[in-house]
Amino acid sequence: MSIKSNLLEIKSCLPENVTLVAVSKTKPVSDLMEAYEAGQRIFGENKIQEMEEKFNQMPKDIQWHMIGHVQTNKVKFMAPFVSLIHGVDSLKLLKEINKQALKENRVIDCLLQMHIAEEETKFGLDEAELQEILSEINSDNFENIKIIGLMGMATFTENKDQIKKEFLHLKSIYDTHKALNTKNCQLTTLSMGMSGDYQLAIECGSTMVRIGSSIFGIRN
Numbered sequence: 001m002s003i004k005s006n007l008l009e010i011k012s013c014l015p016e017n018v019t020l021v022a023v024s025k026t027k028p029v030s031d032l033m034e035a036y037e038a039g040q041r042i043f044g045e046n047k048i049q050e051m052e053e054k055f056n057q058m059p060k061d062i063q064w065h066m067i068g069h070v071q072t073n074k075v076k077f078m079a080p081f082v083s084l085i086h087g088v089d090s091l092k093l094l095k096e097i098n099k100q101a102l103k104e105n106r107v108i109d110c111l112l113q114m115h116i117a118e119e120e121t122k123f124g125l126d127e128a129e130l131q132e133i134l135s136e137i138n139s140d141n142f143e144n145i146k147i148i149g150l151m152g153m154a155t156f157t158e159n160k161d162q163i164k165k166e167f168l169h170l171k172s173i174y175d176t177h178k179a180l181n182t183k184n185c186q187l188t189t190l191s192m193g194m195s196g197d198y199q200l201a202i203e204c205g206s207t208m209v210r211i212g213s214s215i216f217g218i219r220n
């Protein structure tokens with residue numbers, strides 16, 4: 001199977017309201033170009049330096065999504081061009097994104113990452129922390145960021161019932177806050193689902209899936 005045929009097959013199965021992020025981390029630019037030539041314009045990377053290198057080499061109509069954990073001191077490297085940051089999980093990080101976006105004279109879209117998995121190792125906020133962040137950013141100090149939704153990763157398990165439970169939990173948190181409508185916070189995007197679980201995520205209300213290996217093949 002080629003990258004093009006993988007991509008087109010996945011796209012043909014996605015509902016219209018679901019956005020596909022092609023997760024291209026570790027893959028060479030030639031692979032990304034194959035997806036680009038098949039029409040893909042949204043790519044997800046998890047390392048800022050790698051994303052920057054690919055940004056520099058590739059067509060400028062691509063939207064670059066940062067899907068990995070972000071270190072505060074590296075935000076400045078992606079601030080000029082990043083289109084959406086999925087993994088925001090602290091006020092400190094939001095402050096830095098806002099500061100760097102201001103320098104670039106842009107507004108940077110962000111998703112708040114929720115901790116929905118059982119594993120301790122995954123990043124993300126609990127509901128109390130989410131609430132706290134949402135109330136803090138309503139002040140005038142965050143004019144250069146916009147929270148457009150939530151992101152989450154389910155537990156790495158074969159147990160579909162558990163994954164479904166976690167996705168539905170995230171969807172319910174999303175629904176709870178969806179009515180919020182302030183200048184810098186309007187939840188319209190729910191980023192959940194990867195190669196192994198995106199169909200289930202869509203059934204549970206995902207509007208954005210992050211798919212890597214099913215498009216580009218397994219990573220080393």
Ligand SMILES: *Cc1c(COP(=O)(O)O)cnc(C)c1O
Pocket residue numbers: 023025046067068153193194195196210211212213214
């Ligand atoms: C790598 C990665 C993906 C894609 O994983 P696949 O299983 O290859 O589809 C999705 N989301 C995040 C946050 C990732 O780091």
